[in-house]
């Protein structure tokens with residue numbers, strides 16, 4: 001079958017890869033001149049890379065790990081020690097660690113939590129542990145039921161002190177969806193905790209060894225091309241033309257450099273666009289169907305990714321760090337964590353700025369100035385001295401509509417990959433799959449979409 005796919009993020013590329021493996025011929029049409037969507041990255045004039053987002057791969061990412069194995073690029077994942085490291089608010093410049101011993105799950109998680117006494121008191125640990133019992137016993141069906149509650153509401157329901165939020169879950173919910181615990185659905189936090197507590201390596205983290213377009217996306221494209229498929233850049237989907245029966249007649253694809261549109265006719269059509277641009281392209285006659293109408297409740301959340309290059313080394317830590325700062329979420333010194341960005345003399349911090357609603361419209365200079373204020377607390381030894389570290393250069397990447405905002409009630413709105421239109425399918429991290437809006441979710445959605453197309457043949 002010939003399959004036209006719009007969008008060369010991880011979902012579109014994964015869909016095309018698995019379609020090729022099943023003997024089909026996909027062509028991917030990407031609007032921008034770069035692969036990867038939310039994992040896209042660019043090089044500045046000095047040859048330094050900057051990215052849409054600081055990206056972490058987890059041990060729990062089974063489909064992603066399988067994809068790396070199938071492409072023969074597993075050595076590109078740089079696995080870190082099995083730990084979670086938080087900045088201590090009360091003692092600037094210090095860290096509190098959850099270290100997972102090499103034991104089967106959930107023992108390793110329980111040991112990591114019990115052995116950390118900086119952040120949670122014993123009564124808080126016990127209250128929280130008891131709260132998690134239903135999630136462990138009833139599994140995913142309980143987790144899905146909890147989509148009625150925000151994380152803060154869920155904690156209240158289980159009489160877990162609000163302080164647990166301030167200590168741990170403010171940082172975690174910002175890392176998971178760039179919003180705070182009052183907004184995030186408890187399903188999202190419980191899903192992550194379930195994966196982390198039920199799989200031995202579930203919460204172990206890896207960094208890619210370089211920029212994602214070349215180190216991850218290009219091998220997928222090579223795989224697709226070697227099997228007769230194609231991936232075309234600067235070719236946006238501009239419209240979906242219908243037959244009289246409401247099925248897709250063709251994709252209207254914009255020409256190179258804004259040139260004339262091309263009618264692309266295929267046996268099946270896939271949107272691997274994020275949900276926000278997809279909604280704008282839906283044909284009017286589809287919009288009232290419940291499957292498509294529900295999409296109006298899924299909306300991208302703003303986030304900002306900041307890159308700061310310094311004149312010296314700020315830290316030797318080779319890991320992701322949870323800042324526990326008001327303005328920032330997670331960050332890492334990429335000069336330590338990523339082979340391609342390595343620098344033994346000078347740090348490059350990549351920091352996620354979230355929640356970003358109030359900041360997305362502000363100037364880059366304002367955002368960097370606010371971030372530098374936060375760094376005084378994170379690295380007092382380098383910024384509160386007579387000879388403070390100097391910022392050599394910065395790049396700010398804003399994504400006004402990133403992954404969909406996972407507020408309560410969204411699970412019921414997420415669409416299956418197979419739509420009610422016989423020859424139209426969806427892939428994307430927002431579509432229904434057992435992982436969150438994440439790289440793993442995107443790869444799995446692409447795989448499920450390829451399966452749905454093969455089955456519909």
Ligand SMILES: Cc1cc2nc3c(=O)[nH]c(=O)nc-3n(C[C@H](O)[C@H](O)[C@H](O)COP(=O)(O)OP(=O)(O)OC[C@H]3O[C@@H](n4cnc5c(N)ncnc54)[C@H](O)[C@@H]3O)c2cc1C
Nearest residue numbers: 007009010011031037038053055056237428429438439442
């Ligand atoms: C700052 C940040 C940090 C993140 N950190 C992590 C992390 O640590 N771990 C993790 O697992 N996930 C993380 N994510 C989430 C992860 O990046 C996404 O879930 C995933 O990459 C989404 O893939 P996708 O293919 O579904 O969508 P996208 O990557 O958005 O791909 C959609 C593609 O469609 C294209 N497109 C749009 N309109 C058109 C059109 N009209 N025609 C053709 N193409 C079009 C876009 O250009 C894009 O290439 C992060 C995201 C951000 C923004």
